Amino acid sequence: MSENSVNTLAPAADDLFWQANSELITESDEQLARIVDQADLPALLAAIAAATSNTAILAEELRPPLTPVDTKNHPHGGMGEEAVLKGKAVALSGLIQLRDQQITATPALQPQAAEEILAYLSNGHSEWADMLKHELSILPENSGAPTWQYEDFAVAGKEFTALIVGSGVAGIAAAHRFAQAGVPFEIIEASARLGGTWQKNKYPGVRLDTPTFGYSYSFAQKADWPHQFAQGEEVREYLETVAAKAGLSGKIQYGTRLISATWDEAAGQWEAVISQDGNGVETRRFNALISASGQLDIPNIPEFPNRDKFAGIQMHSQEWDSSVDWRGKKVAVIGTGASAYQIVPAIYQDVEELVVFQRNAPWMLPAPAYHQEVSETFSWLVRKVPHYAQWFRLWTTVLGIPGRFHTVRAEENWPQAPLSVSRKNHQVREELIDLLREQFEGHPDLLKHAIPSYPPGAKRMLRDNGVWAQALKAEHSTLEVSPIVEFTETGIMTADGVHHEVDIVIYATGFKPSDYLDGIEIVGREGLRIHDYWQADARAHNGVTVPGFPNFFMVYGPNVGGVVAGSLHFMLERASEYALKAIHEVLKRDAKALSVTQEALDRFTAWVDAENRQMAWGQPYVKTWYQNSKGRVSQVWPFTNIEYWEATESVRPDEHEFLR
Incomplete structure (x- = not known):
């Protein structure tokens, strides 16, 4: 085996499913040609360029144009016939090189090489680069992992503990990022198992309605999914495996429900009333409260007569x-x-x-x-092309950025x-x-x-x-x-x-998605109840923070949900990371808490509402569950993931009050 097979990156990768080496390629030129014929070229070319440290193969003429999708996906991102033929020849040559030089791992990417590969996949959208680096686990220095540690701010006699409510997709994302930063936390789950909606929904036929590789964490990039649209049990197993690999499984308190939480202004803490297995209640105190209870959780059963x-x-x-x-x-x-x-x-x-x-x-x-399983060709690529799965996931992310927004924007x-x-x-x-x-x-x-x-x-x-x-x-x-x-x-x-x-x-009548925090009483500053504040119109700055409720963070809150573009996991990761950044700001300032201003929320809401009114779901003659009882679209994010990346990149001090 050659020097190229030595993996120089694995120890630093922010990926719980990281695999140091792929299998050796042993197939003949003819067999490799058949594989290339059935492969998704942009992802394969990106993987080969990274594994061979040769970005020169990503010629301008081979760039996928990212042709907008109306109803049917365009093969290879819309590459023309001539580009596809040339791309296949380049890919075949690359696979032969991987085989002949016994390359089974990707060497550490240099910044310039990473930029060039990302420019190729995104057709030159440099403004997407930072977000794409976040999503690519083989660039650990640009991942969503926190760059600071709680112990650096720990003060003798002064503790900071967070409560994470829920262990579904959102709760696991939050718990993992908090654990990476070393922030002390407890995580409670009302059900007997983790997984949120995926452990509750077990009806026949349950599966994803988004492509599987677009439904995974950047920090847990499973490569061997069996189906192109994962079945419900496969998603449940994935979440359980993620929790186990992240060391979270034993920390989740099952059968434990948050009844209420009241802000104690003097102490700068949340007083949480918690029920465990229905055996009475107890009161615990936390410095921060993270709601990861989800949107689609409360069944909606119409009141039919008799x-x-x-x-x-x-x-x-x-x-x-x-x-x-x-x-x-x-x-x-x-x-x-x-x-x-x-x-x-x-x-x-x-x-x-x-x-x-x-x-x-x-x-x-x-x-x-x-309903199809992944193809034999895809499985081969995942097993034998170094980090092909990571590049394919990133390619899926790229295609999802523009999505189908152009098909749902209204004309006056x-x-x-x-x-x-x-x-x-x-x-x-x-x-x-x-x-x-x-x-x-x-x-x-x-x-x-x-x-x-x-x-x-x-x-x-x-x-x-x-x-x-x-x-x-x-x-x-x-x-x-x-x-x-x-x-x-x-x-x-x-x-x-x-x-x-x-x-x-x-x-099969759906849920009550706009009833955020239904069944939980959250009482903020001066005795203000969050449901009284909302008046049936849930709003949160960046979908995360609410004025008058210090150190209270929502993951999968109002308006954090893409419907024609983007990735839900990305949104949930970013919301979790934004909450962690806010706590970092509190610790740096030796403050008790921070509270977003009403002005900041009003600006955010006006921005989101204006864009939602331009969409099909925001037209006055349309009735949809995206709207709440007041008629405002409170579920949907009307932009791409890029705008949410920018909105959650930093916690602006001028938009917050710091409590001492």
């Missing part, structure tokens, strides 16, 4: 009872959103009868690989409203309708109800590989669009006078 009279089984998708055998039964699914789209295709073949109650049809983006006085919001949006609408026509060919009665009556992007768009249409077209399936009037002892009556006899009712 629902309590139904003698059969009822369950919400998040409260799936695995002891219930639905096979051979008459099943009703209420709702046609994300969970219904997964449940219905998973069960329809095994039930006696299926009736799907639809209020609004969903828009669906084509995703042919939605657009004549096709409310069916579309712009020329491009209308074009997308027509393309998606054409796909629906193909899927429902021969079923005009279903097609007319499968076409949504609102603009694409106004609500969450699902992933479509044809299984939804297939399930609805089954002889024993019924799509019911007449409103539900009432439940009976044996079924459901609709407004058209039809009575549907069913054994099981599944509520």
Whole structure:
């Protein structure tokens, strides 16, 4: 094995899944040529350039143009036919070099080389570079890991402890970053297992509706995912493994719920009332409170008349009872959103009868690989090209930055409203309708109800590989669009006078996402309750801090949620890192706490609201769960990850009051 196989970077990498060496390449030139033919070129060329320390192969003519995606992804980021042919030749030559020189590891990247590779992947978007370095674990000095340690500020007789509430995706991100900085913390979880929504949602068919490699932490870049869109159990196992590798598993206090937290101005602490396993309550004190309880956690079950009279089984998708055998039964699914789209295709073949109650049809983006495993070629690249998985994840991140914003931005006085919001949006609408026509060919009665009556992007768009249409077209399936009037002892009556006899009712009716901190009483300065402050309109500066609530930080707070671009994990990591930066500012100043100003929040809210009003989901004629009860879009981040990177890059002293 050559000198090139020696890994000089592994000890410093900010990646819990770091692998020092890949396997040796032993395949013939012909076999390598077949692999290149099936590979995603930009990610492969970037990995080869890094492993061979030769960025000269990334010629200008081979740069992916990042052609905007309307409905279907463009292979290789939109590279032209000639560029693809040249790129394949360069990639083949690179793989042969890796084989012949027995290169199994990437040497430490020099800053200039890193800049050149990032410029290649991003088509010269230098303003993306810092964010991309954060996402690339093989550049540890630019990762999200804190550059300071709590012990540097520790003062004898003075302690600082944080409480992290929740051990889902957000809570694990926060706990890991706090642990890296050495900040003392406790982490509590109301459930019996970690994982948040992924340990609660266990219904048939549950899986990601975003590509797997875009749904992972920068500090935990798992390479051997089995599916292109990970199944629910795979995500749960990933989170459990991350917690174990980060040393968090034994620190989580399960069955422990935060009842209330009250700010003690004199002490500069939060007085938290906590219930453990339902066995009474106790009071603990913390200097900082981090809410990582998530958005999609409170089931929304409509108050249908006489629902309590139904003698059969009822369950919400998040409260799936695995002891219930639905096979051979008459099943009703209420709702046609994300969970219904997964449940219905998973069960329809095994039930006696299926009736799907639809209020609004969903828009669906084509995703042919939605249920597919990763290809043999991809697995080979992950195993044998040094750090290919990291570069592929970064490439996924690059493609997600611009996303599909261009398809959902509204044009003023657009004549096709409310069916579309712009020329491009209308074009997308027509393309998606054409796909629906193909899927429902021969079923005009279903097609007319499968076409949504609102603009694409106004609500969450699902992933479509044809299984939804297939399930609805089954002889024993019924799509019911007449409103539900009432439940009976044996079924459901609709407004058209039809009575549907069913054994099981599944509520795929979503959640109450705008009810942040529902069930928890947070009392800030001068006895102000956070729900009284919000008045049903949750707002937080950068989605993290709230005026009058010192050292209180939300991870996955209001307006921290991308829908047509970006990465949720990135947003949650940045929110966690922003909270840690704020605590760093408090410790540096030997203050008790910091509190964001009302002026800062007002500026942030005005900025976000103005942009949301330009989007499909912000139009006055659109009703969506992105909006709260006041009609304000409180769930969605209307920019890219770049803007959130910039917003959370530093904690500005002039936007905060420091309490002493």
